[in-house]
Every structure is written in C-alpha cells, then in structure tokens.
Amino acid sequence: SASPRDSAGALESLFQRRFDSVLDASQSERSSLVRVLQALAALRPRIPIKTLAELCELSEHAVRSFVSDLAGPFLIDGDYLQFRDEPTETFVRSQYLPKGADLQALLNRMRPYASSSIYLASALPQLLWEEGEVDELIELALSDVALPLTNEVERQEANRNRLSFAL
Numbered sequence: 652s653a654s655p656r657d658s659a660g661a662l663e664s665l666f667q668r669r670f671d672s673v674l675d676a677s678q679s680e681r682s683s684l685v686r687v688l689q690a691l692a693a694l695r696p697r698i699p700i701k702t703l704a705e706l707c708e709l710s711e712h713a714v715r716s717f718v719s720d721l722a723g724p725f726l727i728d729g730d731y732l733q734f735r736d737e738p739t740e741t742f743v744r745s746q747y748l749p750k751g752a753d754l755q756a757l758l759n760r761m762r763p764y765a766s767s768s769i770y771l772a773s774a775l776p777q778l779l780w781e782e783g784e785v786d787e788l789i790e791l792a793l794s795d796v797a798l799p800l801t802n803e804v805e806r807q808e809a810n811r812n813r814l815s816f817a818l
Contacts, residue, residue, distance in 0.1 A: 666724070666742045673720045683709050684717050686757075688747040691725075693757060694774050696733040696740075702768050703732060706760045754782050769799045772809035776816035785817075792817035 670688070674681050686707040691698065704711045718725045718732065724739040725732055734740040749757050758778055765772045779788040790796070792813040799805045 662738055663742055663745075666739070667746070669721060669724075670746075673717065676720070677717070680709065680713065680717075683707050683713075685747070687714060687717060688743060689749040689753055689757060691732070691734075692744045692746075692748040693754070693778060695777075697728070697731045698733070699768070699770050700727070700730050700732050702764065702770055705764055706757070706771075754778065758782065758784070766796075766799060767801075769801065769805040769809060772799045772805075773812045776813045780816040788813070789817050 674684055677684055684707075687703060687709070690703055690706050700711050700714055704714045707714070709717075714732070715727060718727060724735055724743075726735050734743065758775070761771050761775055761778070765775050776788055776791065779785075779791070792810075795806075798809050
C-alpha cells in the first residue's frame with residue numbers, strides 16, 4: 652500500500668498535470684490565467700468572480716470557462732469562487748502563492764478597486780502585512796483612502812480590518 656507521502660505526491664502530480672494542460676491550451680491568456688491562480692492562492696475563499704476577473708484583466712466568462720476547463724478543483728457558487736476541498740487549496744497555495752514582484756503586482760492591481768469592493772478593502776490589509784508594507788498599512792488605517800463607498804457598515808468593517816493588521 653502507498654504511504655501517505657506517496658499519495659500526496661501523486662495527488663500533487665495529478666493537479667500539476669491538469670493545471671499545466673489547461674494553461675498550455677490557453678497560451679494567449681496564460682499570463683492572465685496564472686494571475687487568477689495567484690489571486691486564488693493569496694486571497695481568502697469565496698472570491699467574487701467579478702472582482703477576480705477585474706484583478707486579472709479577464710472577462711467573468713473567461714474566469715468561469717477556466718474554472719470549468721480545470722474540471723473540478725473549484726466550486727462556483729453563484730457569483731463566488733472557492734476551492735472544492737483542502738487538497739486543492741493546499742496545492743494552489745503551494746504552487747501559485749505570489750511573492751515578491753508577483754505579490755507587488757497583485758497589490759498594485761488591488762489598490763484601485765479597494766474603494767469599490769468591500770472584499771478587496773478587507774483583503775488588502777492582510778496582504779500588505781504579509782508583504783511587510785507596514786508604513787502603507789498604517790497610512791491606510793489612519794485614513795479613509797481606499798475604503799468602500801457602498802455603505803457605512805462595510806466601511807467600518809474594512810476599517811476595523813485595517814486597524815487590526817496595523818496594530
């Protein structure tokens with residue numbers, strides 16, 4: 652019988668082949684699709700598909716099609732996307748979590764949308780903290796910049812999240 656380590660390696664290899672196959676078939680959009688995987692790895696689950704599409708410079712249809720082409724590792728729940736299970740989440744985070752320049756690029760794409768998206772306004776502080784952008788995090792916590800304009804409850808929620816990470 653296979654050891655748990657061998658089983659985990661086999662599962663990771665299966666995931667990698669599936670992801671590589673779909674990415675290879677989409678050469679014209681490959682960099683945008685890799686950005687989708689990086690965003691999925693960096694952001695907390697139940698990501699609004701519209702937000703993901705904007706961040707990755709794709710249409711919502713292209714994001715949904717990519718998820719469908721992968722045949723199973725993600726769930727679409729209405730207008731939200733999430734991992735189907737923990738092994739998928741572990742694989743995506745281990746292989747696609749953005750670091751350095753890739754994380755900076757994600758942060759740069761997120762900043763303009765934070766004032767219109769409670770999801771991004773709440774996610775931005777954690778990523779800034781993880782990137783070590785403490786000065787910017789403190790500036791955000793002390794200002795109204797990039798807070799969602801939709802309603803007061805959402806603004807307060809995003810601001811609490813900023814203060815928590817700034818402290």
